Amino acid sequence: MIQTNHAHLNLMIELDRFDLQLLAELQANGRASNAQLAERIHLSASQVSRRIQRLEQEGLIERYVALLRAEALGLGVTAFVSVSLERHGEQQTGTFDEQVGTMDEVLECFAVSGDADYLLRVLTPSLPALSDFLLHQLMRLPGVRNVKSNIVLSGVKHTTQLPLKHLHHGRR
Amino acid sequence: MIQTNHAHLNLMIELDRFDLQLLAELQANGRASNAQLAERIHLSASQVSRRIQRLEQEGLIERYVALLRAEALGLGVTAFVSVSLERHGEQQTGTFDEQVGTMDEVLECFAVSGDADYLLRVLTPSLPALSDFLLHQLMRLPGVRNVKSNIVLSGVKHTTQLPLKHLHHGRR
DNA sequence: CATAAAATGCACATATCGTGCATGATTCAG
DNA sequence: CTGAATCATGCACGATATGTGCATTTTATG
Numbered sequence: 494m495i496q497t498n499h500a501h502l503n504l505m506i507e508l509d510r511f512d513l514q515l516l517a518e519l520q521a522n523g524r525a526s527n528a529q530l531a532e533r534i535h536l537s538a539s540q541v542s543r544r545i546q547r548l549e550q551e552g553l554i555e556r557y558v559a560l561l562r563a564e565a566l567g568l569g570v571t572a573f574v575s576v577s578l579e580r581h582g583e584q585q586t587g588t589f590d591e592q593v594g595t596m597d598e599v600l601e602c603f604a605v606s607g608d609a610d611y612l613l614r615v616l617t618p619s620l621p622a623l624s625d626f627l628l629h630q631l632m633r634l635p636g637v638r639n640v641k642s643n644i645v646l647s648g649v650k651h652t653t654q655l656p657l658k659h660l661h662h663g664r665r
Numbered sequence: 666m667i668q669t670n671h672a673h674l675n676l677m678i679e680l681d682r683f684d685l686q687l688l689a690e691l692q693a694n695g696r697a698s699n700a701q702l703a704e705r706i707h708l709s710a711s712q713v714s715r716r717i718q719r720l721e722q723e724g725l726i727e728r729y730v731a732l733l734r735a736e737a738l739g740l741g742v743t744a745f746v747s748v749s750l751e752r753h754g755e756q757q758t759g760t761f762d763e764q765v766g767t768m769d770e771v772l773e774c775f776a777v778s779g780d781a782d783y784l785l786r787v788l789t790p791s792l793p794a795l796s797d798f799l800l801h802q803l804m805r806l807p808g809v810r811n812v813k814s815n816i817v818l819s820g821v822k823h824t825t826q827l828p829l830k831h832l833h834h835g836r837r
Numbered sequence: 838c839a840t841a842a843a844a845t846g847c848a849c850a851t852a853t854c855g856t857g858c859a860t861g862a863t864t865c866a867g
Numbered sequence: 868c869t870g871a872a873t874c875a876t877g878c879a880c881g882a883t884a885t886g887t888g889c890a891t892t893t894t895a896t897g
Contacts (some may be wrong), residue, residue, distance in 0.1 A: 519731035523695050526884060535763050537846045542886060555734045559691035561827050562727045568827060573777060573784055583745050590821045597828035605745060607815035612745055643779035649762045653825060655740060656734050656769035698853060709877045714855060 506551045512538055513657055515544055517555065520654040523557040556592050560653065563616060570617045572644035574627065575609035578636045597627050609641070618645075678723045683708055685829055688725065692826040696727040732825065735788060742789045743817035746799065747781035750808045764806050766800050781813070784822055792816075 514534040518525055522636075527538040527545070534541070548554045562572075578589060593602045593613065601614040613631075617623040623642070632640050680688075686706040687797065690697055697709040699717075708711070713743040717733070720726045735743075750761060765774045773786040785803075804812050 494708070516731070516733060520733060521730065523729035523731045528884070551737070552734050553737045555732045557695035557729060557731050557827050559695045559729050559777070560692065560727045560825055561688060561692060562724050563827055566827060566829070566832065571775065573775070584786065588747045594822045597830060597840060599822060600825075600827070602821040603743065603745070604818040605815040606818060610816070611821070619821060622831070643777040645692070645777060646776040649774040649776060649783070650709055650766045650771060651773050653730050655735055655738060655772070656788060657712060657738070658744075658769060659794070665825050700853070712876060
């Protein structure tokens with residue numbers, strides 16, 4: 494089996510082109526059967542099964558999830574929210590992290606370089622609901638100094654599929 | 666069957682508490698078997714199967730995907746990129762949308778209110794790779810006037826699970 | 838080159854899925 | 868309220884999917 498050496502990329506396991514194909518296929522359809530996958534990548538279903546097991550065990554495949562359609566669930570408002578904290582040190586940061594982690598409305602929260610300390614993506618049924626969330630939940634978190642939100646006007650692209658092409662550099 | 670009326674939320678189908686439980690379970694584990702789900706929500710496996718079919722057909726469940734671990738794939742750099750376009754009208758917007766949609770590095774792209782026109786989340790193996798992407802791909806798109814990026818220092822929360830609690834307001 | 842290790846597909850027992858059907862529950866009309 | 872119609876449900880079962888032992892093939896190593 495010809496495998497691609499990704500040592501410079503800090504990869505923990507070796508991936509060949511079949512593995513990469515499986516990853517790509519499963520990112521697109523997490524419920525593809527082993528038979529379907531086998532047909533697409535030209536291995537047997539049992540080999541597909543074993544390889545997927547390995548990809549899961551090694552942690553490359555983290556989990557399988559159902560993606561729901563926000564609009565169909567009445568979740569019509571997305572906002573990006575920049576948050577700046579008071580300058581009090583790590584205690585506050587830890588608390589903010591934990592609390593934000595429990596809020597269903599917050600889908601993403603990243604600590605970022607730049608003006609703000611955090612950037613959040615928030616999803617609510619309506620603008621009043623967004624306002625309510627910001628005023629009564631987010632702004633009330635300890636240490637929050639400033640909150641600035643930008644409403645999403647429309648979505649151009651939103652995928653869970655990670656880029657894999659940097660892993661294709663070896664021989665094929 | 667007691668269903669919750671969500672007419673004010675513009676829902677296309679009625680959802681009862683079993684449906685909501687299924688949605689929650691499948692958001693967390695997209696490969697849960699019908700038997701597992703049946704046990705958790707106290708319906709038969711065949712009823713689970715039929716309900717999931719309905720949720721899929723009605724579009725609430727959009728798809729199932731495998732979520733990969735970015736770090737395990739050597740994708741160590743995430744950035745939020747604000748993009749402003751020249752003021753030329755819709756032609757440029759359409760082109761930008763299409764082109765961005767084809768770039769694997771771009772996981773999310775939203776048109777937003779505020780200073781910038783778009784906010785993108787970009788994933789690359791390294792800072793040089795990010796720089797390369799910004800300079801040689803993104804900035805070269807027609808109509809791009811300004812690009813500003815904020816590097817993600819750390820991730821606090823990143824989930825694909827949409828909030829469902831606004832749907833729980835009816836009788837249980 | 839020979840040997841050891843790893844990968845592979847076949848076969849098959851077990852698990853899972855999807856659907857017909859009978860039954861029970863709910864809704865609707867008089 | 869009653870009876871009929873409609874809808875939801877679980878059981879049973881045929882079809883499909885999964886995972887693993889095993890023999891064979893392929894690859895790596897000294």
